[in-house]
Amino acid sequence: MANARVWLITGASRGLGRAFAETALAGGDRVVAAARDVEPLEELTEKYPGHLVPLPLDVTDRRAVFDGVERAAAAFGRLDVVVNNAGGMLYGMVEEATEEQIRAHLDVNFFGAVWVAQAVLPHLRAQGGGRLLQVTSMGSGGGMATVGFYGAGKAALDSVSEALAMEVEGFGVKVTVVQMGGYNTGLFTTGTTTTEPLAQYQPLRTEMEAMWGDAVAPEPDTAAPVIMELAALPDPPRRLIVGSQSFDHVLEMGRPERICTGPGSISAVSPRASRVRATTFMQPVPRRADASKAYVRTPEGVEVWPADKKGTGCA
Numbered sequence: 628m629a630n631a632r633v634w635l636i637t638g639a640s641r642g643l644g645r646a647f648a649e650t651a652l653a654g655g656d657r658v659v660a661a662a663r664d665v666e667p668l669e670e671l672t673e674k675y676p677g678h679l680v681p682l683p684l685d686v687t688d689r690r691a692v693f694d695g696v697e698r699a700a701a702a703f704g705r706l707d708v709v710v711n712n713a714g715g716m717l718y719g720m721v722e723e724a725t726e727e728q729i730r731a732h733l734d735v736n737f738f739g740a741v742w743v744a745q746a747v748l749p750h751l752r753a754q755g756g757g758r759l760l761q762v763t764s765m766g767s768g769g770g771m772a773t774v775g776f777y778g779a780g781k782a783a784l785d786s787v788s789e790a791l792a793m794e795v796e797g798f799g800v801k802v803t804v805v806q807m808g809g810y811n812t813g814l815f816t817t818g819t820t821t822t823e824p825l826a827q828y829q830p831l832r833t834e835m836e837a838m839w840g841d842a843v844a845p846e847p848d849t850a851a852p853v854i855m856e857l858a859a860l861p862d863p864p865r866r867l868i869v870g871s872q873s874f875d876h877v878l879e880m881g882r883p884e885r886i887c888t889g890p891g892s893i894s895a896v897s898p899r900a901s902r903v904r905a906t907t908f909m910q911p912v913p914r915r916a917d918a919s920k921a922y923v924r925t926p927e928g929v930e931v932w933p934a935d936k937k938g939t940g941c942a
């Protein structure tokens with residue numbers, strides 16, 4: 628196929644990464660699909676012979692990431708779209724988390740993505756360009772009880788990715804931070820590490836669990852077409868908000884709670900914290916928006932994307 632692209636997707640064995648891989652393959656693209664356990668990818672390898680290369684890779688191992696990226700680049704001779712998607716969840720209160728848990732979490736969700744970015748950049752630069760999609764979360768805009776370290780890792784990745792976008796633009800490499808909303812994946816089961824609960828936090832834990840609710844989030848394949856379109860856009864936005872929950876949450880988090888307008892003047896702008904707590908943060912979708920749509924942040928707020936297909940002024 629003339630316009631077929633080559634993708635490298637980390638965390639492609641299940642959930643969102645797998646949905647991205649399957650949709651890319653169905654569209655005629657070729658995919659290098661990375662995960663620690665690539666066995667679940669066998670079925671896809673058989674379905675798309677010659678188009679899918681499974682890559683066993685633990686993104687926390689920097690050396691292995693550089694070696695893996697070499698193999699990935701050699702598999703189809705180039706890399707057009709790299710999706711930094713591998714990730715996990717650390718669930719529990721800040722005080723409860725052990726040093727080992729915190730470091731292990733950030734090793735995957737932050738450092739892993741950094742190693743992949745560093746390893747692919749020489750290839751993308753040598754090719755004269757490429758796409759780097761950094762999968763973060765609606766939770767990266769502000770801290771939330773029980774998922775403090777998850778939000779911290781994603782916020783760190785957001786920040787580094789924005790810097791990176793500026794640094795590599797001149798090489799034709801376009802970086803987009805993709806802030807995903809909630810999707811029905813293994814992130815909250817297989818992908819979760821849980822802290823040892825302290826009794827003192829039980830009332831808050833119960834409150835938070837009620838807030839998360841047991842509503843079933845949308846399936847990850849509803850988000851995949853947005854990612855395909857994003858990767859094809861000549862002038863992609865620096866930041867894309869995907870999904871209805873993300874839409875609501877990012878909008879809330881993006882509003883300053885207090886603003887200092889001068890000496891001795893800290894005025895209330897938006898009662899953000901109380902509103903976020905009171906809103907049905909994890910309620911079933913769609914509410915105000917559609918899980919299969921994406922949104923960009925503009926100076927005026929959040930707009931459905933692509934409003935004009937330009938994607939400018941959205942970072």
Ligand SMILES: NC(=O)c1ccc[n+]([C@@H]2O[C@H](COP(=O)([O-])OP(=O)(O)OC[C@H]3O[C@@H](n4cnc5c(N)ncnc54)[C@H](OP(=O)(O)O)[C@@H]3O)[C@@H](O)[C@H]2O)c1
Nearest residue numbers: 638640642643663664685686713714809810812813814818
């Ligand atoms: N689902 C949501 O609601 C949601 C919302 C916002 C953002 N996200 C983000 O979306 C991304 C994908 O998550 P998901 O929801 O699809 O979760 P998932 O179903 O648990 O999938 C996670 C993927 O990451 C891989 N992975 C985990 N640790 C890895 C490591 N050390 N090295 C390489 N691969 C690793 C897993 O495979 P192996 O275990 O075999 O390695 C799996 O393929 C994550 O970055 C997550 O934070 C998800």
